[in-house]
Amino acid sequence: MKKQRQKMLIYFIVLMSAISTISAQNNNDTIIVQKPIHDSITTAVQKSKLNYKSLIIPAAFIGYGVAGLTVRGLREINLDTKIEIDEHKPTRIKFDDYTQYAPGLIVYGLNLAGVKGKHNLRDRTIIYASSQLIAAAFTLPLKYMVKEERPDRSNTMSFPSGHAATAFSNAQFMFREYKDTNFLLSLSGYPFAIFTGVYRMLNDKHWLGDVVAGTGFGILSTELAYWLYPRIDHLLRGKNKTKNTALSSTMVMPFYQNNAVGIGLIKTF
Numbered sequence: 001m002k003k004q005r006q007k008m009l010i011y012f013i014v015l016m017s018a019i020s021t022i023s024a025q026n027n028n029d030t031i032i033v034q035k036p037i038h039d040s041i042t043t044a045v046q047k048s049k050l051n052y053k054s055l056i057i058p059a060a061f062i063g064y065g066v067a068g069l070t071v072r073g074l075r076e077i078n079l080d081t082k083i084e085i086d087e088h089k090p091t092r093i094k095f096d097d098y099t100q101y102a103p104g105l106i107v108y109g110l111n112l113a114g115v116k117g118k119h120n121l122r123d124r125t126i127i128y129a130s131s132q133l134i135a136a137a138f139t140l141p142l143k144y145m146v147k148e149e150r151p152d153r154s155n156t157m158s159f160p161s162g163h164a165a166t167a168f169s170n171a172q173f174m175f176r177e178y179k180d181t182n183f184l185l186s187l188s189g190y191p192f193a194i195f196t197g198v199y200r201m202l203n204d205k206h207w208l209g210d211v212v213a214g215t216g217f218g219i220l221s222t223e224l225a226y227w228l229y230p231r232i233d234h235l236l237r238g239k240n241k242t243k244n245t246a247l248s249s250t251m252v253m254p255f256y257q258n259n260a261v262g263i264g265l266i267k268t269f
Contacts, residue, residue: 007032007223016149034049037038038126041169048225049227050223050224053224055220055223057183057216057219058215058216058217058218058219058220058223059216059220060216061213061215061216061219062210062213062216062217062220063216064209064210064212064213064216065159065160065209065210065213065214065216066206066213067209068207068209068212068213069146069148069159069209074209075208075209077206077208078208078209081207081208082201082204082207083203085201085202085204086204090140090202092202092203092204093199093203094165094203095195095199096163096195096196096199096200096203096234097163098169099167099193099195099196099199100163100164100166100167100187100192100193100196101166101167101170102170102192103167103170103171103173103174103188103189103190103192103193104128104170104173104174106174106259107124107128107173107174107177107178107189108187110122110178111124115185116181117177117178117181118176118177118178118180118181119177123229123233124173126229126232126233126236127173127222127225127226127229128173128225130224130228130229130232131169131172131173131221131222131224131225132166132169132221134169134221134224134225135162135165135166135169135217135218135221136162138160138162138165138217138220138221139160139162139165139214139217140162142159142160143157143158143159143160143162144157146159148207149249150204150205151201151204151205151206151207152204152205154205158205158206158207158210158215159209159213160210160213160217161197161200161205161206161210161211161213161214162198162214163197163200163205163206163214164193164197164200164206164210164211164212164213164214164215164218165198165214165217165218166218167192167193167196167197167213167216167218168190168197168215168216168218168219168222169190169191169217169219169221169222170192170193170218171189171190171192171193171218172189172218172219172221172222172223173189173225174186174189174220175187175190176222177201179253190205193215193218197211197214197215198211216242227234
């Protein structure tokens with residue numbers, strides 16, 4: 001078990017180091033343009049920088065969850081929380097299987113109703129799909145690596161909570177789409193995410209630390225998706241790009257395949 005957790009810690013440290021390195025490179029790179037042609041894609045890629053302040057909250061949540069695997073005091077909090085929940089014998093419902101997606105669906109519903117967000121249908125779909133893929137790339141490998149037993153002892157895939165990661169990646173997506181135009185509306189996805197996380201514990205499927213870590217991974221996934229979007233968009237539009245514009249960009253993605261975890265880098269010139 002200790003070896004599995006050590007592997008998980010190494011995985012997370014390597015991933016965050018890679019993100020920091022790529023972000024630093026993008027901040028220092030110079031974009032060479034042969035002609036004074038600056039379309040929206042080039043400008044977006046040039047200005048796209050990962051804001052380290054946006055990583056503080058998810059890093060704190062993830063750090064708490066990771067510490068909860070080994071730190072005695074935090075493990076006792078996990079157990080005490082479960083004992084308290086069991087004493088109240090809450091009704092177990094499956095709404096958390098659906099509320100995890102609610103904020104994302106609300107964004108699309110609001111756009112259909114004419115309440116426009118930051119991006120159009122194509123762009124926000126790329127961002128949303130990217131955030132979900134990144135969240136899965138974080139959580140699924142860790143479940144197999146850590147092998148934390150669920151509170152109900154149904155299996156050993158408790159850490160981190162995939163439902164919480166999905167829920168908070170959706171809530172963060174809604175926040176990013178509407179924070180500049182309607183701040184109060186942008187916050188309305190978080191109650192759904194909190195409900196999802198709480199009911200993962202009430203349904204005896206996750207420890208408190210699992211949910212907290214899932215929250216961090218969810219927020220981080222969406223932040224990475226917005227950072228990566230200009231690069232993904234550039235790759236998708238590459239064939240239609242002006243040939244006289246020379247542009248270099250880098251994309252980093254975690255992957256898990258055949259019980260192996262790593263970092264994938266895509267470099268375009």
